[in-house]
Amino acid sequence: MDVLSDVLAVLRTGRPRSMLLGWDEPWGQEFAAVPGALGFQVVLSGSCWLLPPGGADPVRCGEGDVVLRPYGRAHALVSSPEVPYAPCAAEPGPPPRGRDVVTLCGAYETDPARTHPLVQELPEWIHVAPSAELGAAVGLLAAELRRPGLGTDAAVPALLETVLIYLLRHWYDARPAAATGWAAALRDPVVGAALRALHEEPGRPWTVASLGAHAGRSRAPFAGRFTALVGRPPLGYLTWWRMTLAARLLRDTDATVAVIAHRVGYRSEFAFATAFRRHHGSAPGRYRRIT
Known part of the structure; x- marks a missing residue:
């Protein structure tokens, strides 16, 4: 039994959710907290800044970069750290063509009352550079969101879960040999x-x-x-x-x-x-x- 897969399957609640969002500069978007959600943001085109929760330093994200947020806390994406941001009111769906920045966001919701220690030890956020495997999964997910077809309702949750597994695998594989926990x-x-x-x-x-x-x-x-x-x-x-x-x-x-x-x-x-x-x-x- 693969422990990570078993943990995610048991702790998940509801359906994983994802959407494409796009903006023209200057822009700033706040994302509300979703307690218990393992969320991520992928920069599909352009670049932006992540404003992590708790007042941490801004993180620059380039094309292909992924940021995993294991605790579902509120955060913001902005075109530059000085730009004010507003609450996210976007509906799921493809962004208009020609936008300066396009992102893919996903949320894999778990029960916050039953968080597994495997997740509890993760940092507040994890910045992952693009890789072949992760990029392939993200590309398939983005394609389903842009061009829904027969089976999309089944494909999107499966692909979103695949992206999450690649992100968590990256984190654990990157731990040094002397790591604990x-x-x-x-x-x-x-x-x-x-x-x-x-x-x-x-x-x-x-x-x-x-x-x-x-x-x-x-x-x-x-x-x-x-x-x-x-x-x-x-x-x-x-x-x-x-x-x-x-x-x-x-x-x-x-x-x-x-x-x-x-x-x-x-x-x-x-x-x-x-x-x-x-x-x-x-x-x-x-x-x-x-x-």
């Missing part, structure tokens, strides 16, 4: 193997010893290594992930509570309900009704 956990042969196993079979009756054996280490060294890199002990992470997966199944499927309990590793509906209430603050049935 999830950057290290995903590339560590022992902890990475354990994480893949937990995501592949979250309902399996794992123990620290069985996880360690699967990863090729004895119990105590494995537990210490896992906790140091992931930030939680193995079974603590497993419980958290099971409850996160259960919340998504309750929200997005019609599966019964008993079926969900079994899928996430609980032999009895009562034991699952107790664990779920402890983690989410409400019983599974009530959680399903209010989300």
Whole structure:
């Protein structure tokens, strides 16, 4: 199991959204906060400046550059740092021809109450120079937005997710060998193997010893290594992930509570309900009704 893909699939809410926008100089556009959204901006033509949230220094973005904003906070794009900006009121759709700057923006919304630590450790924004793979995915996405056709409603979310995966892959691949946290956990042969196993079979009756054996280490060294890199002990992470997966199944499927309990590793509906209430603050049935 690919941990990153599994995390994104489980945490996503709603449909990914994207649009093309264009401006004539001088211009400035503010984008409102979307809590929990993994958002990005791509400069398709021209150049502009990103004004990050929190008053950070402006960032110049040239043609092909991509900026990933992992936390959905408000930000602005401007033709120059001195230009005032107004709230974004654009509707989705292709920009008129001849605009000085054309950007593609996308938002992959996740539940802010269930943010995965893999995302939590990302910086406020990530500036990525164009690459062949990322450029190809962006080009296909832009083409679908410019010329919608049969299957566009399916193609756009898939392509938007592909762009996001390339951006996150770039970030984690670029981490130094001495990196800590999830950057290290995903590339560590022992902890990475354990994480893949937990995501592949979250309902399996794992123990620290069985996880360690699967990863090729004895119990105590494995537990210490896992906790140091992931930030939680193995079974603590497993419980958290099971409850996160259960919340998504309750929200997005019609599966019964008993079926969900079994899928996430609980032999009895009562034991699952107790664990779920402890983690989410409400019983599974009530959680399903209010989300």
